[in-house]
Amino acid sequence: MDYIYFVGGVLLFISSAVCSLLAREGDGLADWRLIGGSALLLGARRALGFAAYTQGLVIGWPEAELLCLAGALFLLAEAGRRAWKFNPLYFYSPLAVLFAAGLNYGVAGGDLGARLAFGLTGGLLVSYRFFGSRGAHRSACARRAVLLMTAGMALYSLFSAVTPPASAFLYAASLNIVSVSRSLGFGAEYLSMMLLGLMGAGVWVYFFTSRDGCSLWATRAGRTGLAAAAVFLSIFAAGWALTEKTSASAEREFSRHLSLQARILAGRFAGLTLRADAAAEALSGSPLLLEYLGKGGPVSRAGAESALDRYCGSHRLSVCYLMDMNGRTLLASNRGEPDSFVGKNYSFRPYFAAAAAGGRGVGLAVGLTSGERGYYAAAPVRLRSGVMAGVAAVKINVSDIAPEMAAADKAFLVSPEGVIFMSADRADLFRTLWPVPAERRAELASSRQYLSVRFDPVLPAEIAEGGRVAIDGKEFVARRVLVGPEGWSLVVMQSGTPVHMARLAAISAAAVAALLSIIFFVFYSLSESARDKAEEALRLKEQVGSLEGIISICASCKKIRDDKGYWNQVEAYIARHPESSFSHALCPACARKLYPEYCDDKAGGGEGGK
Template sequence: MLETAQFLKSQMDYIFFVYGLAFMVLGVVCFTRQRSPQEVLPWLFMGLFGFTHGLNEWLDLLALTAGDTPLFSSVRLAVMAASFAFLVEFGRVATIKLGMRTVGRWILPVLLLVALLLGSLLGGQSGLNGGFRYALGLVGCLWAAFALFAKASTLEGLRRRWLISAGIGMGLYGIAAGAVVPAAASFPANFLNQETFFAAVGAPIQLFRAFFACWIMLAVWAYEQSRFEESHLMMKRRWYFRATVAVLVMTIGLGWTLTNNLGKLYQEDLRRDIDAGTSLLAHRLSVDTTVTQGLATAMSTSNALAGMPGTAPDTLAQANLLVDRYSAVHPGLIAYVMDRNGTVIAASNRHQPTSLAGRNYSFRPYFQEALAGRLGKFFAIGVTTGEAGFYASAPIRNGRQEITGVAVVKHTLDPEALGLTHFQDAFLVDANGVVLLSGMKGAPYGLWPLPPDLLRQTQASQQFAGKEVTSLAQQRFGNGEWISIAGKKFLAGRQMVGQEGWSIVLLRQEKASLVNRLFGIILTLMISVLILVSLLVLQREFGTEILLHQNQKRLEALSHELERQATTDTLTGALNRLKFNAILGQEIKRSQRYHTPLSLIMYDIDHFKRVNDTYGHQVGDSVLVQLTSLVAPRIRETDSLARWGGEEFMVVVPHLNSSEAAKLAEKLRERVETTAFTGVGRLSCSFGVAQFAPDDTADTLTGRADQALYLAKAGGRNRVVTA
């Protein structure tokens, strides 16, 4: 899990890229969508949020790769605050348009004031960042999510599901972006922050934010795709959308591979260079410490110290002569002898202002180790000399193997002699990262902050006396890890020296690998933009085609309606006389060409004038409508029913002779006779039937049908007569 976490940390630049790209696409989708009068959601504000928030993430990417400054950090903070303000306005306007009671635009300055207040309480630039996220980010995201849910409740089908998905994604993003903030000194930022989240989950919060950003973008995009009714054009448009998303995902994946490989071109060389540097420094130090330990051991077994413990002049003279001889081996050595109480009785620097002679160092661990019969090793800053060095000690024994004193050799560590100044950002540190020696001017107390109890314990030991408590990085790091120092990225190398946790640390800022990774990201961005532009052009063309198709369908429907109005009777819905004449003319020609029978049925309502006079014309019109509804379903699809005039109707009956047409008329007569008409009760109709003859015209045929109807009337009505 630790390796995975470190890998994800190394991919922060690409995470910021995808994060920003998702919101940029969201902005493009919102700004290029086709306007609809039925749409109440203010997508303009969502688009502004997408553009500004995506820009903010890309500015974070730039700060990560090129370095940060207080001014640049302030600019990013302002852009982030503006993006969340757009999201607040989206939620506010949406709730108004959805008919809900809400607050006015005054809420924005109030939230801004709350953000500044929270930022001052949390403290510092990170505290201000947290304040904006709490007051604007969390509120804006949750408000926008509520608006999306509210709009979804008015929809159905696929559009409803996509908008609900967008609301869920926005709510989760609000928690990730508005509740997990940069670490600050006060609650809750000191409890729930980006560092504690990374420690608990093993992944940076930006990875989850990027995921939710992609979720929101795809949901809103799919919601936009589902606006139009199903058609072959709409299906084609969706196919292009899905294909583009697949190609875009593939491009981002290949771009990540390219970015990593470009970065590794220089990172591997840098790692080898750092490993060589730390190994060289560790080897030099190891040689010095090994020689120093050997000198201390050899000095402890000298016959000149056989008289220990003793303060006789000859014994002290022999001891002083001995420490002088051992310190002469190297210019940076100080040799001295301590009695069992820890007091220095002989020292090679006894004639210097920083003489150790007569001083007591019983508190030093190297003395305590030797007094316990073991060889002592200790890195520390001298409390008397103020110089860093390596202390090697060994117990002095008498003939009965009793420990009578301690022999110590201090090797004064010089940064230039060790080669630390050649590398500049090189440090000799203990297991807790506390700096003993460095090639850097004004080196910090530690490479990373220490817990308060450990800091007090370290200061009490006087091992690093006189150093100001400062730290270089914000968190602990190991060999091969990238760290951020003053807004710049460094690769750390660490080589252990000895078994006490001491190590050589070397930091190198390598801009070439970062520039290479940035080149890979820019290349991926350019390809992604080309893909998106191509899709947007196609989407616009398809959108225009869909609108033209819809307009064409509306025109066709309007044309059909106009044709229907021009060819049908406005009261009954039957064909009008004009359309009847056209159909009869066509059927006569067809009958003549193919020698098929053609008949005509003419009927009207018996005593219809009585109906109008008794019940009124409105009831009479209702009877005509009811009669048409009764007859129309009982004739064939090939037959044509028309209103001839007043209460008279015609039925063109192709392919039937007069007897067959008379049977159809008889069925209609019986059905009318047995039907109770609303408002008047039972009525009857008289029918006249005529068959087309070779010498007939349309007028003669209708005239003979009319004559047959007249005979039906004269014969007592409610009957069928054939001409």
């Protein structure tokens, strides 16, 4: 999309410059100053879109873009009004009402209001003006250029009217740029750029054919214009290919880096869970715990507590504790701390229920006592007779990997339901990453697995393995990896800035090439214009010289008239002007002699007479 913005912006800026030249030459087909100003503002709007895209912004600067759009389309409407000499009050009153009605629905509604009120009205009026004036040109090439401008202007105005951003104003909820792109099977911006190109080509050809009334090939300026157009098309095509190739390479490298980052975080989390699982399994088989559950007493209690302390320290765990079959905590490694687990009942925890049933219990939850997020693993403690006498459980604080998650732009540890359990940004904790069905919300709220859950999702839908997502108006590339307990996942997101910067570098290369081409053709055109002027001056000088070299000679007596009007003998004149050539005339004496009836008797004669 960034390249579409770039090419469209360049086409609009070039069209604006050509319109300014047509206005300077006084072309009367349309008010070219207004049309050129409209193209300039539309180009500025494209530049804003390009800048937003290269920064990974999904929304960009909608107010500034609307201001450029409304200003551009107003100038176009004014050009149409002047072409048909409509009364300003009657012309603008309904258009202003329509635009104001759109603004009531926000920026997107104002966008559609401007397109309908000013863009569609002005575009159709100007294009009809073009079409009605096509016969005023002698050149068939100029008439075809006017038809190109007519078609481009009319189609672009109509297409813009049916591709607004989605809004609740008029039909924009169902007929908008997204729905049109879906129907076409490709981005509507591509077709918009083609229509801009059609209109720009018409203006370009008209500029080179309207002045001389001949085809592009007939003049040096026309051939230069064709060459410039061909060079620009080649640069844009080569720039597109370079941008896509550079983007694909950067995308592969970026994707590899993101996947590696997700796997590293997943491996780090898996290491924590495996350590906790192994510790719970080993602790459940400790003879000291078996002795305490079987015999009780202070001595066995001290031994069991020492076992809990030893396992907690050697496996780098947060807490190790022993519960009876009712879920009440008998012993804990944090027994001397204010948030001791001793005496607390955790029979509601899913990991306890799974272990009490004879299996392995695991889970992620927020500690009700400590308030810390942790991974819990539990295993049944069986006496030598095989009877289950209790449950050994361990907790490991998962916040240890939070600094590593902060290395990504955004990283989330997400429950199967979509609740964010861990995030580098604490503001996102216990918020749903994607929408949660209504029937699951009450269940989550009553599970006490999390302190509280906010059901305002970050994303509009659940993501599968990955893809592009938008958060707070900025685009990210996401990767999702399954980790830990069944259904839990790690979602890592990075801004696509490296890919955007790679594309920007390629587009910049195309822009530099286009700029150098423009500079070359400008200087070439200036030199050709100076050459044409010099040749014309030389031709005029030769004509003047040839006229100056022609002198009058009397057809009868052969006297010669000099530059002062006196008639002289031929020998004297040739001696003074050897470079002259001759034409015939009659001196006064010969005229009186040959045609006395036409001569003035008072006129002087003789060799020195006039």
